[in-house]
Amino acid sequence: MFSPADLVQIPIDDWVNSLVRDFLVPNFRSFFRALQAPVTSVLNWVDAFLHWLPMLAVTAILTVIADRTAGRGVAIFTLLALSFIDMTGLWPETMTTLSMVITSVLFCAVMGIPLGIWAARSDRVLFVMRPILDIMQTIPSFVYLVPIVMLFGVGMVPGIIATIIFALPPIVRLTNLGIRNVRADLIEAAEAFGSTGWQMLWEVQIPLALRTIMAGLNQTLMLALSMVVIAALIGAGGLGLTVYTGLGRLNVGAATAGGIGIVLLAIILDRITQALGEKNSETAPSLWQTLCSLFSWGLEAKQEKDKTA
Amino acid sequence: MKPKLRIENVFKIFGERPEEALKALEQGKSKLEILEETGQTVGVKGVSFEVNEGEIFVVMGLSGSGKSTLVRMLNGLIPATSGRILIDNEDVTRCSAERLRNIRRNKIAMVFQHFALFPHKTVLENVAYGLKIKGEVAHRRREKALKALEQVGLAAYADSMPGELSGGMQQRVGLARGLATDPEILLMDEPFSALDPLIRREMQEELLHLQKVLNKTIIFITHDLNEALLLGDKIAIMKDGAFVQVGTAQEIVDRPADEYVAAFVADVDRGRVFQASHVAGRPVTVEQSEIGAAEKALQLMEKHNRNALYVVDKGKVAGVVAYQELAVAAREEGRTDLKEVMVTDVPVVHPETPLNELYAAASAGYPIAMTDSHGRLVGVIEVEAVFSQLSGCASENGATSGNECASQAKTQGSQDRNVQPR
Numbered sequence: 001m002f003s004p005a006d007l008v009q010i011p012i013d014d015w016v017n018s019l020v021r022d023f024l025v026p027n028f029r030s031f032f033r034a035l036q037a038p039v040t041s042v043l044n045w046v047d048a049f050l051h052w053l054p055m056l057a058v059t060a061i062l063t064v065i066a067d068r069t070a071g072r073g074v075a076i077f078t079l080l081a082l083s084f085i086d087m088t089g090l091w092p093e094t095m096t097t098l099s100m101v102i103t104s105v106l107f108c109a110v111m112g113i114p115l116g117i118w119a120a121r122s123d124r125v126l127f128v129m130r131p132i133l134d135i136m137q138t139i140p141s142f143v144y145l146v147p148i149v150m151l152f153g154v155g156m157v158p159g160i161i162a163t164i165i166f167a168l169p170p171i172v173r174l175t176n177l178g179i180r181n182v183r184a185d186l187i188e189a190a191e192a193f194g195s196t197g198w199q200m201l202w203e204v205q206i207p208l209a210l211r212t213i214m215a216g217l218n219q220t221l222m223l224a225l226s227m228v229v230i231a232a233l234i235g236a237g238g239l240g241l242t243v244y245t246g247l248g249r250l251n252v253g254a255a256t257a258g259g260i261g262i263v264l265l266a267i268i269l270d271r272i273t274q275a276l277g278e279k280n281s282e283t284a285p286s287l288w289q290t291l292c293s294l295f296s297w298g299l300e301a302k303q304e305k306d307k308t309a
Numbered sequence: 310m311k312p313k314l315r316i317e318n319v320f321k322i323f324g325e326r327p328e329e330a331l332k333a334l335e336q337g338k339s340k341l342e343i344l345e346e347t348g349q350t351v352g353v354k355g356v357s358f359e360v361n362e363g364e365i366f367v368v369m370g371l372s373g374s375g376k377s378t379l380v381r382m383l384n385g386l387i388p389a390t391s392g393r394i395l396i397d398n399e400d401v402t403r404c405s406a407e408r409l410r411n412i413r414r415n416k417i418a419m420v421f422q423h424f425a426l427f428p429h430k431t432v433l434e435n436v437a438y439g440l441k442i443k444g445e446v447a448h449r450r451r452e453k454a455l456k457a458l459e460q461v462g463l464a465a466y467a468d469s470m471p472g473e474l475s476g477g478m479q480q481r482v483g484l485a486r487g488l489a490t491d492p493e494i495l496l497m498d499e500p501f502s503a504l505d506p507l508i509r510r511e512m513q514e515e516l517l518h519l520q521k522v523l524n525k526t527i528i529f530i531t532h533d534l535n536e537a538l539l540l541g542d543k544i545a546i547m548k549d550g551a552f553v554q555v556g557t558a559q560e561i562v563d564r565p566a567d568e569y570v571a572a573f574v575a576d577v578d579r580g581r582v583f584q585a586s587h588v589a590g591r592p593v594t595v596e597q598s599e600i601g602a603a604e605k606a607l608q609l610m611e612k613h614n615r616n617a618l619y620v621v622d623k624g625k626v627a628g629v630v631a632y633q634e635l636a637v638a639a640r641e642e643g644r645t646d647l648k649e650v651m652v653t654d655v656p657v658v659h660p661e662t663p664l665n666e667l668y669a670a671a672s673a674g675y676p677i678a679m680t681d682s683h684g685r686l687v688g689v690i691e692v693e694a695v696f697s698q699l700s701g702c703a704s705e706n707g708a709t710s711g712n713e714c715a716s717q718a719k720t721q722g723s724q725d726r727n728v729q730p731r
Contacts, residue, residue, distance in 0.1 A: 183425075185421055185425040186425055186427060188386060188425065189419070189426075189427075190427075190438075191386060192384055192386060192418070192496075193418065193419075193438055193486075193490070194411065194412075194414035194415075194439070194443070195410075195442050199442055203427075203438070203441070203442075204427060207429045208427075208428070208429055
């Protein structure tokens with residue numbers, strides 16, 4: 001039987017091999033290594049801080065945050081879940097995972113929100129960005145683990161970079177969506193009063209898109225957590241490593257303990273970030289007020305509100 | 310008076326190739342033909358007008374007539390395809406983005422149909438938005454915004470969120486936001502059409518009241534003819550992107566330019582459009598203390614073919630005498646003192662009184678006296694004149710009387726300027 005392969009064969013594997021091995025690695029390895037620097041420093045800082053804080057302090061902080069954003073129920077859950085993790089003896093691993101997640105989400109937000117804003121402002125940018133985001137989301141992460149190892153080496157930081165690739169799309173998409181969905185008449189009103197592009201962004205678009213952006217952040221966080229086991233394959237530590245080694249040694253118990261730790265952490269972070277988004281929908285305060293309400297007992301936030309009026 | 314805003318032959322074509330559409334327009338093709346042939350939509354075609362300082366210029370048209378596009382071109386929200394838009398002799402279609410932003414910040418503010426209040430800001434922050442954009446410091450912002458809120462009577466709601474207010478209150482906030490930057494020109498894009506009828510009436514009256522104090526130049530867009538007639542110093546009727554007629558409320562109701570306008574004004578309550586001054590005639594009077602006043606009054610009535618005549622005392626209304634009573638009294642009974650014969654309880658109205666409030670005065674059976682604010686007699690309204698104006702006699706009576714009506718209207722029109730202190 002005839003098939004197109006009789007006429008033309010496409011050696012895509014050879015092409016990619018030569019692209020990565022013969023072009024990217026020799027020429028750009030140092031460039032990619034340099035890219036790691038900011039990730040490394042942020043990760044080291046967060047990791048050191050979380051490991052330096054006593055278990056009780058971390059628990060107290062997270063419980064208070066949960067109480068102020070998501071309410072009493074989630075706060076109690078946070079307290080119990082974190083105590084449980086400590087009792088299983090996985091506290092240091094949990095903190096390593098948490099610092100990885102925080103670092104990758106931080107970088108996702110720092111890159112993703114501006115990218116989303118850019119995409120929202122130009123149809124052409126969105127047109128180019130959309131297929132790239134599709135690929136990032138659909139391509140199996142194992143495919144890019146190998147080139148990442150070749151370019152970045154092994155360890156925590158390459159693990160975080162793989163996580164960033166996987167977790168970036170939702171925040172870009174939802175930032176874009178949130179800003180595009182701001183009512184056209186509000187944009188027009190802001191324009192009619194002579195707002196500059198930046199004023200429009202800060203005064204109108206971002207505050208009104210904040211709820212959607214927070215939903216994107218929540219999704220990004222969840223994807224980042226789902227990557228911790230895969231990141232362990234290329235040398236990242238933490239709960240992922242516990243699961244991975246448990247898997248390798250057929251140690252069901254250790255894998256389960258690590259898995260439960262990941263799930264509990266995921267639930268706590270999910271509830272807190274979701275509540276942040278919903279809280280915005282009710283009164284829709286500015287980003288600053290949201291942060292204020294997080295770190296104060298409400299008093300300063302109110303003063304701030306009065307001041308900005 | 311110097312025009313604040315002058316619009317010269319402005320076109321707006323929506324689409325990729327406006328030149329083609331402009332060319333087709335020159336050939337006299339219609340909006341629909343152009344859309345079919347070139348794919349371009351004609352938004353506004355060849356509109357020119359002038360608005361003087363302190364005037365309310367109303368653009369009235371149905372949806373799709375291009376009125377919203379027109380008003381958005383005035384502050385550059387939609388760029389004009391061709392033509393000139395001059396604000397204080399500065400062409401906004403040709404100035405830089407920076408300059409345009411400055412004009413928007415300082416000279417021209419806008420009030421929107423669906424209020425367009427920022428839902429994440431308090432009422433006060435909403436009102437202060439334009440000031441914040443201009444870079445005013447926080448306490449000045451607060452001060453000015455509160456002042457603007459006081460003007461619309463909502464200072465008590467400064468710290469509420471817009472979502473907590475009713476539609477009418479929200480639009481007051483929208484108006485306050487427009488006034489806060491103290492602009493010279495206020496663009497109002499169907500500001501009251503999303504409101505309930507009663508609230509709408511209230512807002513219209515409030516706008517007129519505010520305008521007396523603020524004396525802004527207002528461009529007001531509406532699809533409601535009654536609103537246009539009530540508010541507009543000048544009214545433009547817009548259809549398919551062009552002005553069909555521009556004039557005062559009375560001109561538009563009295564002499565519609567074509568059938569389109571005529572159909573619009575057909576069921577207008579003329580009693581509210583026209584005022585006493587529009588139907589008043591020049592007063593024929595006698596001075597009360599004059600010697601031989603009675604005989605003079607009789608002669609005057611005979612000469613002018615009147616049934617009654619006003620008697621004045623140094624310009625002020627003293628009373629009215631009817632021909633029959635005076636003739637009996639003076640010529641048969643020899644009582645020549647007007648004071649004895651005249652009726653002193655006379656119907657008196659002001660020049661601005663709308664015709665539909667004249668009915669009670671007319672029922673007295675005498676002509677109605679029209680006095681100015683000092684009580685001086687400035688006009689006399691024959692009851693027939695009221696009815697002929699209300700019936701729009703120019704269009705309904707026979708040919709000759711129709712002409713009569715038209716000429717009568719014209720002389721009355723010229724009289725208006727004399728009598729009505731504007």
